[in-house]
Amino acid sequence: MHAQDVQQKINFMKKIIIIFLAFFLDRITKIYLINLQESGIDIDFYINSFLNFYLVWNTGIGFGLIALEASIYYHILTFVIIIVNLGLIYFLIKSKGIRGYFIALVIGGSLGNLTDRIYYYAVPDFIDLHINNYHWFIFNVADIFITVGIIGLMLIEVLKKEVVTENV
Numbered sequence: 001m002h003a004q005d006v007q008q009k010i011n012f013m014k015k016i017i018i019i020f021l022a023f024f025l026d027r028i029t030k031i032y033l034i035n036l037q038e039s040g041i042d043i044d045f046y047i048n049s050f051l052n053f054y055l056v057w058n059t060g061i062g063f064g065l066i067a068l069e070a071s072i073y074y075h076i077l078t079f080v081i082i083i084v085n086l087g088l089i090y091f092l093i094k095s096k097g098i099r100g101y102f103i104a105l106v107i108g109g110s111l112g113n114l115t116d117r118i119y120y121y122a123v124p125d126f127i128d129l130h131i132n133n134y135h136w137f138i139f140n141v142a143d144i145f146i147t148v149g150i151i152g153l154m155l156i157e158v159l160k161k162e163v164v165t166e167n168v
Contacts, residue, residue, distance in 0.1 A: 015092060015104040022108025023115075026142040030116065030124045043126060050131055056138050057122040078117050085110055102152035109145030 033055055037043050043055035059074060085107060092103045116123040125143070129136040 011100070012093075015095075015100050018101060018104040019108040019111070022105055022142070022145040023112050026109060026112030026140065026145070027115070029126075029141045030112075033126055034124060050129060052128040052130070053126045054128045054138060055124055055126045057120070058125045058138075059122045074121070078114070081110070081114055081117070085114065099153065099156055102149040102156070105145045105149030105152070109142035109149065112142035113140070113146075 033043050033053070037055055043053060045053040047053060088103055088107050088110070092100055092107060095103055113123045123140065123142075125138040125140045127140060127144075128138045
């Protein structure tokens with residue numbers, strides 16, 4: 001086995017570890033808060049002047065967009081999310097460099113939210129960022145991983161375009 005093959009396998013395993021870490025960090029936080037709520041504790045915690053934990057159930061996609069009842073449309077959207085995840089796994093396998101690590105973050109977060117969609121028919125969101133009375137969308141740990149992954153992928157593309165433009 002060549003050193004390059006060994007390095008590729010090590011890099012792929014790192015990406016798999018990132019997926020599992022993102023997935024399990026998301027699951028642990030959600031399960032902890034759901035268990036607190038089921039034991040009778042109201043999930044409305046004041047953390048500081050700009051952060052609260054407030055548990056809501058999201059039937060839509062990221063940040064509550066396209067919220068749907070558990071109907072045929074909900075199931076179609078869930079199926080589309082599964083197809084997107086399969087596409088991401090394909091791109092992960094084909095990826096090289098840092099791009100694969102950002103894709104792994106997106107997959108790990110997406111699998112966390114997909115698990116909730118299938119099990120609960122909704123995704124528990126609980127991180128409430130706000131300034132005074134202006135509140136951002138309530139989100140969860142999986143959404144953080146997805147967002148960081150997507151921003152990283154966008155930055156790679158923007159920086160790649162700048163390099164191409166400079167070389168012309």
